[in-house]
Amino acid sequence: MDISFFTLAIETITLVNFIFIITAVFFERKKPASAAVWIMVLTFLPLVGFFLYLVFGRTLRLNKNRIFRLKKDYDDMYYERLVEQRHLLDDRLFDFTDQSMKQYSDIIEMLLNTSRSIYSQDNDITIFTDAKYKYDRLLKDIRKATSSIHLLYYIINNDRIGRRVVDALTEKAKEGVEVRVLYDQIGSLLTPPSMFKELRKAGGKVTRFFPLRFGTYLRLNFRNHRKIVVIDGKIGYIGGMNIGDEYMGLDKRKTPWRDTHLRMTGTSVRFLQERFLKDWYYASSEEGINEAGALQRYFPAAEACGKTGVQVVSSGPDTCGEQNKRGLMKVIYSARETLYIQSPYFVPDDSFLESLQIAAMSGVDVRVMLPSVPDKKFVYRVTTSYIRDLMDYGVKVYLYPGFLHAKMAVMDGRISVMGTTNIDIRSFLLDFEINTFVYDTDFSQKCLDIFKEDMSKSRLVTKEWYDDRGLWVKIQERIFRLFSPIL
Secondary structure (H helix, E strand, O other), X not given: OOOOHHHHHHHHHHHHHHHHHHHHHHHOOOOHHHHHHHHHHHHHOHHHHHHHHHHHHOOOOOOOOOOOOOOHHHHHHHHHHHHHHHHHHHXXXXXXXXXXXXXXXXXXXXXHHHHOOOOEEEEEEEEEOOHHHHHHHHHHHHHOOOOEEEEEEOOEOOOHHHHHHHHHHHHHHHOOOEXXXXXXXXXXXXXXXXXHXXXXXXXXXXXXXXXXXXXXXXXXXXXXXXXXXXXXXXXXXXXOOOEOHHHHOOOOOOXXXXXXXXXXXXXXXXXXXXHHHHHHHHHOOOOOOOOOOHHHHHOOOOOOOOOEEEEEEEEOOOOOOOHHHHHHHHHHHHOOOEEEEEOOOEEOOHHHHHHHHHHHXXXXXXEEEEEOOOOOHHHHHHHHHOHHHHHOOOOEEEEEOOEEOOOEEEEOOOEEEEEOOOEEHHHHHHOEEEEEEEEOHHHHHHHHHHHHHHHHHOEEOOHHHHHOOOHHHHHHHHHHHOOHHHO
């Protein structure tokens, strides 16, 4: 009996979908919620689900041979310091500059063990909540650079501030300063390569993270969301602001724009530099540090700039777990008085959501601030669907009157967490992220003041207001939330 082409196609698609279902359940070790959603997608959308899973569902397997280790003498020195700090913390012999931080040695030790995050105590940090001031200071530091400028952003827009930054980098490259720029292909999808033409001519190096070309489309779902600048190995920048006019509130659809960024000096900059170089050598065709004196140039002796304690924590497919999620959860469980959180998105997994609920039920004053102006409506509907899960347990939820892009958590006015990680499953599991855990009462008080100022402008969500929203909004929330494990 002849088998029609249509029948053969259906049977082939069914077989492939079945193979993907088996892969999702047994081989890729997905979390049950994520696996269940993919099984539903593959079952009810056979052809579409096939392509969706191929691009967005598969686990990223990095080429371990290309994951870069810095020079052996640096790696040995880093490991020796890591082990030494572990022993000192285990034996309660670590010398805390700020004795009040001794009570949080368990958080420090957990991050040290899970993400190899060495704790440094000689840092000075400046916080920016206005992109204009951040860009002005960044450009000033770039113009003063004498040795190297390393810049990694998820987004570098081809707009006024984007061109100003690239022009400044080009001038420094002409002066002989080593300039490296790494940007994410998807985040900067509309940025033409020609934007960096003059920089390359001047000797600057530019590369894209997971560029879109044949053979890389299966990496579309894994993006480098980190934002790192290191200048002369001594000055570092990290936070929520990319390079673009919209971060200064010039996008009429998303205004006012509120964001947070940090400028750091001290030993912590060495760990930002390490993260940049590992990402750079993975994404580029360069073999690694082989130039004489390069290691000393990239990692100069740290100058004691302040007394602030910092741990730099990276997470993503290139690490062995959801380190930034675990770090945040450890901070949540350690809270005794207050816990204030800002995030542009709120799509937590069950464990993270429960940690907030438990903190609130334990008497901690938990407050979560979200934007009232969305940038992605689909994700925003999922975000607002979780507000009820917070309010029912005593968490106060505020909606900022604009687009809130800041990623900040402040615990008991003593520990602050800032960086690139959003409170969502994508940031926790799929994207390449980086955060700073800051141990300093004065700095955390500044963060509290910023939160309270934002709070004075924001709407406190009440159950009456939340329940009074339109039926269509609630229907969208319920439908879209089904897909939260794979967003």
